[in-house]
Amino acid sequence: MRLKSSIWVAAYLRRCEIEGAFGAVRRRGAEEAGAVFVKVSRMDGTATLYAPAPQSEYDESRPLDRVFVPTTREPVAEPSIEERLTKEIRFDPDAWIVEIEDRQGRHFLDIAGESR
Secondary structure: OOOOOOHHHHHHHHHHOOOOOOOEEEEEEOOOOOOOOEEEEOOOOOEEEEEOOHHHHOOOOOOOOOEEEOOOOOOEEEHHHHHHHHHHHOOOOOOOOEEOOOOOOOOOEEEEEOHH
16 A cells, blocks of 8 residues: 555655755645655756656556656756646646755655666
């Protein structure tokens, strides 16, 4: 059974805090199963957005943990990330948006295709 989005987000923010990064919930989505998008701001005008991995990224069955994919290869200008988030919210009003501020661009997420 997968954790509720609200519990996962709280644990994720705690993990970021322990690692020395600042994080906050920018938009609260559906408590039970809202998709979670994570924006990592490098605090230099660039950021990376991580979205839930599509089901085609899973090896066999749906994993219990949340798995993410970066939406770009490299950090991009923050306004382009904000445009993407606006579109995502229009498509899925139950989505969560979490923002992390970390100059190194650390995300602390499980990325599809990467081994732990």
